[in-house]
Each structure stands twice: as C-alpha cells, then as structure tokens.
Amino acid sequence: MSRISLFLVLAFAPFATSQDKKPPEKKDLPRVLYAIPLIAKPGEKQKIALRGRFLATVKEVKVTGAEAAKVKFLAAKAAGVPNNYPAERIGDSEVEIELELPKDAKPGEVKLTASGPAGESNAYTLLVRDDLPVIAEKEPNDGFEQAQPIAVPGAVEATIKNERDVDVFKIEGKKGDKLRIEVQAARFGSPVDAMCVLYDAGRTVVASEGGTASNPDPVLVVTLPKDGAFFLSVIDANDLGGGNFGYRLVVKAEK
Numbered sequence: 654m655s656r657i658s659l660f661l662v663l664a665f666a667p668f669a670t671s672q673d674k675k676p677p678e679k680k681d682l683p684r685v686l687y688a689i690p691l692i693a694k695p696g697e698k699q700k701i702a703l704r705g706r707f708l709a710t711v712k713e714v715k716v717t718g719a720e721a722a723k724v725k726f727l728a729a730k731a732a733g734v735p736n737n738y739p740a741e742r743i744g745d746s747e748v749e750i751e752l753e754l755p756k757d758a759k760p761g762e763v764k765l766t767a768s769g770p771a772g773e774s775n776a777y778t779l780l781v782r783d784d785l786p787v788i789a790e791k792e793p794n795d796g797f798e799q800a801q802p803i804a805v806p807g808a809v810e811a812t813i814k815n816e817r818d819v820d821v822f823k824i825e826g827k828k829g830d831k832l833r834i835e836v837q838a839a840r841f842g843s844p845v846d847a848m849c850v851l852y853d854a855g856r857t858v859v860a861s862e863g864g865t866a867s868n869p870d871p872v873l874v875v876t877l878p879k880d881g882a883f884f885l886s887v888i889d890a891n892d893l894g895g896g897n898f899g900y901r902l903v904v905k906a907e908k
C-alpha cells in the first residue's frame with residue numbers, strides 16, 4: 654500500500670466507524686406511562702387504554718409475564734392534555750387494547766410493550782389485582798362525615814376524580830394494632846402524587862406521609878394509639894385530578 658492510500662484509509666476509517674456506531678434516535682419512541690383503568694383484573698376480559706407519548710401510530714401491543722394472556726389491539730389515537738397539565742406525566746396519546754389475563758397472573762410480573770413504526774416502547778409494568786378483598790371507591794367521600802369504611806385487610810380502587818378531590822376512608826382498629834397503609838400510583842405511572850394523612854376520631858393527626866424520592870407513593874406504618882375509628886385522607890399533592898388519576902389504596906396488618 655502506498656503512503657497516500659494508507660493515509661486515506663486511516664483518515665476516513667474513523668468516520669465510517671462513527672456512522673456505524675451512531676445510536677438509534679430515541680426521542681420519538683413510543684412510551685407507555687400508565688393504564689386506564691390503572692388496575693387490571695386477572696381472569697376477566699377488559700378494555701384498557703394505555704396512555705403515554707408517541708402512541709398514536711402504535712400498531713401492536715405485546716404482553717409478557719403471564720402465560721396464556723390474550724391481548725387484542727383496538728385503536729390508537731392522539732389524546733387531549735388539560736390546560737397547564739404536564740404532557741410528559743399525563744401523556745398526549747393512547748392505545749386501546751382488550752386484555753384477558755389468566756386467573757393466576759402475578760402482580761409485578763405482567764408487562765406491556767407497544768410498538769409502532771418508530772420502534773418499541775418501554776416494558777410497562779401493569780398493576781394487577783392481588784388476592785386482597787377489594788372494593789371500589791364510592792364518592793362522595795370528601796370529609797369525615799362522608800368517609801367510606803374499609804375493612805382490614807383490604808384494597809380500594811379509587812380516582813382523584815377532579816382537582817382538589819379529597820378521598821376519606823374510615824378504618825376501625827384496636828390499640829396496639831400495627832397497620833401498613835400504602836398507596837400504589839406513581840410507581841405504576843399514575844399521575845397521582847399522593848399525600849396521606851391518618852386522623853383519630855377526635856381529628857388529631859396520627860401520621861402523615863407524602864412518599865420519598867425512591868418511592869413516591871406514600872407508605873404509612875402505624876401502631877394505633879387507641880381503640881376506635883380512624884380516618885385516612887388521600888389527596889393529590891399538586892391539587893391536580895381527572896378521570897386518569899387512578900390509585901390503589903392497600904390497608905393490612907404489618908408483620
């Protein structure tokens with residue numbers, strides 16, 4: 654090889670290499686933020702809208718983590734974002750599916766991936782019902798007088814249905830009972846930034862929690878200071894709300 658052609662090979666080789674290694678453009682990849690409704694029911698066929706970014710051109714949704722799960726693509730479209738709401742949290746597009754999870758689908762293992770012309774989305778971990786007794790939230794529940802009773806152990810499937818919606822639940826217990834009160838929302842992409850306050854029957858605050866940096870969903874572990882009724886309020890810390898603002902509240906004995 655002559656000196657000049659060796660020069661050419663060395664001079665141009667780095668360009669060819671950097672072209673080959675250029676990372677794929679990621680900004681327009683579909684992104685699944687959360688499901689509406691937020692909580693999936695094993696053993697039932699249900700319609701679910703996956704809300705997120707760049708989902709309007711999605712053509713297929715895949716499910717992993719549950720053998721024999723059936724998923725059917727229904728439609729994909731742009732979706733409105735309310736004024737002043739952050740699109741990166743609320744999502745500006747959605748894909749509708751019909752999902753049928755097997756009865757033995759395990760919470761934490763079912764993941765959904767949406768794909769379209771730009772590529773494949775994140776693998777979104779769906780919030781799946783466990784075997785705790787479950788009730789649906791019943792509005793109005795906006796104050797102590799309207800508090801909705803919940804049994805322990807139990808779960809409530811609820812929504813911060815509009816801005817400044819306050820949800821109050823009533824828990825009966827005995828002095829010394831150790832309870833774990835937990836919200837499931839932000840970890841599953843829900844736009845709800847939950848804040849919980851537990852009051853005794855005299856309306857004195859027993860405990861409160863707004864979540865931490867590593868787990869934005871509040872977890873209250875409390876030992877009840879007396880026998881009787883306690884009231885738990887759940888609000889969105891940013892005073893936002895809407896039909897998409899789903900959350901699950903779990904109350905059980907702490908071991």
Ligand SMILES: [Ca+2]
Nearest residue numbers: 812813814820
């Ligand atoms: Ca509510």
Ligand SMILES: [Ca+2]
Nearest residue numbers: 794795819820
């Ligand atoms: Ca309410």
